[in-house]
Amino acid sequence: MSEEKIKLRVPANPPEGFPEYVSQGNLATDLPRGEVIEISDRAFADWLVRELGLESLRPVESPLEADYPADFPRREIFIGLGIAAIDARGLDRDGLIALNGVGEKTADAVLEYFASETDGDNNGGN
Amino acid sequence: MSVTPSARGYGWAVQTDYATQKALAAGAIKEVVNQDQNFLDFDPATQNDEDWSHPGINSATDEWVETQNARVSHTMPGFSQQLGELLYINGQYAVVTPGGGTLSREHSFKPTDPTVTRQDKAVTYCETAGAGYNALVRSMVSDGWVIKGDGKGILTADYNLIGSGHVNFAPGVTWYPTATPNVARRTGQHKLFNSQVALVVTDAGTPTTYACRYRSFEFAYKKTMLDDAGMSPGCGLFLTAGDPTSGMIRGSHEFDKQMLDFTLRVDMAVGSPEAIACQLQKPLDILLTATGGIIEGAIRHKLSMIVPIAKYTTTKPTVADGIMQFTISGKALFDFTTNKLFEVKLINDITTYASAF
Numbered sequence: 001m002s003e004e005k006i007k008l009r010v011p012a013n014p015p016e017g018f019p020e021y022v023s024q025g026n027l028a029t030d031l032p033r034g035e036v037i038e039i040s041d042r043a044f045a046d047w048l049v050r051e052l053g054l055e056s057l058r059p060v061e062s063p064l065e066a067d068y069p070a071d072f073p074r075r076e077i078f079i080g081l082g083i084a085a086i087d088a089r090g091l092d093r094d095g096l097i098a099l100n101g102v103g104e105k106t107a108d109a110v111l112e113y114f115a116s117e118t119d120g121d122n123n124g125g126n
Numbered sequence: 127m128s129v130t131p132s133a134r135g136y137g138w139a140v141q142t143d144y145a146t147q148k149a150l151a152a153g154a155i156k157e158v159v160n161q162d163q164n165f166l167d168f169d170p171a172t173q174n175d176e177d178w179s180h181p182g183i184n185s186a187t188d189e190w191v192e193t194q195n196a197r198v199s200h201t202m203p204g205f206s207q208q209l210g211e212l213l214y215i216n217g218q219y220a221v222v223t224p225g226g227g228t229l230s231r232e233h234s235f236k237p238t239d240p241t242v243t244r245q246d247k248a249v250t251y252c253e254t255a256g257a258g259y260n261a262l263v264r265s266m267v268s269d270g271w272v273i274k275g276d277g278k279g280i281l282t283a284d285y286n287l288i289g290s291g292h293v294n295f296a297p298g299v300t301w302y303p304t305a306t307p308n309v310a311r312r313t314g315q316h317k318l319f320n321s322q323v324a325l326v327v328t329d330a331g332t333p334t335t336y337a338c339r340y341r342s343f344e345f346a347y348k349k350t351m352l353d354d355a356g357m358s359p360g361c362g363l364f365l366t367a368g369d370p371t372s373g374m375i376r377g378s379h380e381f382d383k384q385m386l387d388f389t390l391r392v393d394m395a396v397g398s399p400e401a402i403a404c405q406l407q408k409p410l411d412i413l414l415t416a417t418g419g420i421i422e423g424a425i426r427h428k429l430s431m432i433v434p435i436a437k438y439t440t441t442k443p444t445v446a447d448g449i450m451q452f453t454i455s456g457k458a459l460f461d462f463t464t465n466k467l468f469e470v471k472l473i474n475d476i477t478t479y480a481s482a483f
Contacts, residue, residue: 016225017222017232018222019220019221019222019234020221020222020223020478021219021220021221021478021480022218022219022220023218023219023220023247023480024218024219024238024239024242024243025238025242025243025244025245025246025247026142026143026144026243026245026247027242027243028219028480041242043241043242043243044242044243046241046242047239047241047242051239051465
C-alpha cells in the first residue's frame with residue numbers, strides 16, 4: 001500500500017447515475033463533481049480510474065525536465081531559469097556564473113559534466 | 127420478574143477497519159430488528175492433554191483455549207432501509223440521487239472487487255436478553271446473505287456474522303429504556319412484500335415478464351471465508367491483549383470466492399420454456415424488483431436484483447398452492463461486459479449508508 005496520495009479528478013459532467021460516494025471494503029471516497037480527490041490506496045485508485053473513469057493526475061514532465069538528465073548538476077536551477085540544455089552547453093565558465101543562482105562550483109561541475117558527455121561520445125565511436 | 131423474549135435486542139455499527147471496535151457513545155450503535163430468537167454461538171476452541179503420557183492416569187489433567195470463536199445467524203425482515211445495511215457490509219457500494227429526487231437515494235451494491243480488497247466491512251455487534259445477558263462482539267463480518275420472498279409475506283434476509291473471537295460479556299452497552307442509550311432504536315422502516323415483486327427474465331434480448339406466473343424467489347450470495355488465514359500466529363492478537371493464554375483472535379477476515387445462487391418458483395407455461403432454457407443452458411438476464419410505497423413524487427422504495435448472466439441448473443415440476451409449478455435453481459456467472467456477478471439496487475430515504483449505522 002502506497003503512502004503517497006494519488007490525485008484523481010472526478011468528471012465535471014459525468015453521465016447520469018454517476019455515484020456521489022463509493023466504497024470497496026473499508027476504502028471509500030466522496031466523488032464531488034469536477035474536483036480533485038486524493039486516494040492513499042493504489043488498487044482503489046486504479047479501480048476508480050478503471051470503473052468510473054476518473055482522470056489520474058500524474059505529474060507531467062516539462063520539456064526542460066526531459067532536457068536535463070537526473071544527474072545533471074543543480075538541474076533545478078537551469079530548469080527554473082528556463083534555459084534549454086543546448087543553450088547551457090554553449091556557455092563558457094563566465095557565462096554560466098553569470099546565470100542567477102549558478103556559482104563557481106556549479107559552473108565547474110556543469111562544464112565537467114558536459115566534458116564527460118563528450119568523452120563518452122568519443123569513446124563510443126570507432 | 128421473568129425475562130421474556132420481548133427483552134431481546136440486537137444492534138450493530140460499522141467499524142472504520144477490521145480491528146477497531148466502534149466506540150460506545152449515545153446512539154453509536156443501531157438496533158437491528160430480527161425475526162428470530164438466535165443468540166451468539168460462543169465456541170472457544172480448546173485442547174486438553176487426554177492423550178498425553180501420564181503414567182496411571184487415563185483422563186485429561188489440563189485444558190486450555192487456543193482460539194476464541196463467535197458467530198451468530200439471524201433473519202431480518204425486508205425493511206427497505208435496514209436491508210441496505212446488510213448489503214452495505216457485504217460488498218462494493220455506491221450512492222446517487224435519482225433524477226427528480228431530493229429526499230430519496232439510489233444505493234447500489236455489488237460484490238467487492240477482489241483486485242481492490244478482500245476485506246469487507248466489519249461491524250461491532252451487540253445483543254441482549256435483558257439485564258442477565260449483554261454481549262458485545264467486535265470485528266464481525268458477514269459471509270453473505272439470502273434474500274427471499276414467498277407467498278403473501280414480507281421479504282426476508284438471512285445472514286451470518288462471524289467474529290474475530292473478541293467477545294465482551296460485560297460491555298456496559300445501554301439499551302432502551304435507558305435515557306440516551308448506546309443502541310439507537312430503529313423506527314420508520316418501510317416494509318417490502320413478496321406481493322410487490324415483478325420478475326423479468328430476458329433470453330437473447332427477448333424478455334419474459336412473469337407477472338401473475340411469479341410465485342417466490344430466493345437469491346443467495348455466498349462468500350467463502352479465509353477463516354484460518356485470519357488467525358495469524360504472528361500477529362500476537364489475543365482476547366486479552368498481551369495474554370497468550372487467553373486465546374488467539376483474528377487480525378483480519380478476508381473472503382475467497384464469491385457466488386450467487388438463486389431459486390425461482392413460477393407457474394408452468396405451455397412448452398415448459400424454463401426446462402428448455404435449462405436443457406440448452408441458455409444465458410439469461412434476470413431482473414427481479416420489489417416496488418414499495420412512494421418516497422417523494424413518483425419515486426418509490428424499490429429493491430432490484432440484477433443478474434446480467436444466469437444459467438438454470440435444474441428445473442423441476444413441483445406442486446404448491448394446489449397447482450403445478452416449476453421450481454428453478456440457477457447460478458449467476460460473472461459478466462465481463464458489465465464487470466459484475468450481480469448488482470442489487472435499493473431506492474429509499476437513507477442519505478448514505480456510509481454514515482447510517
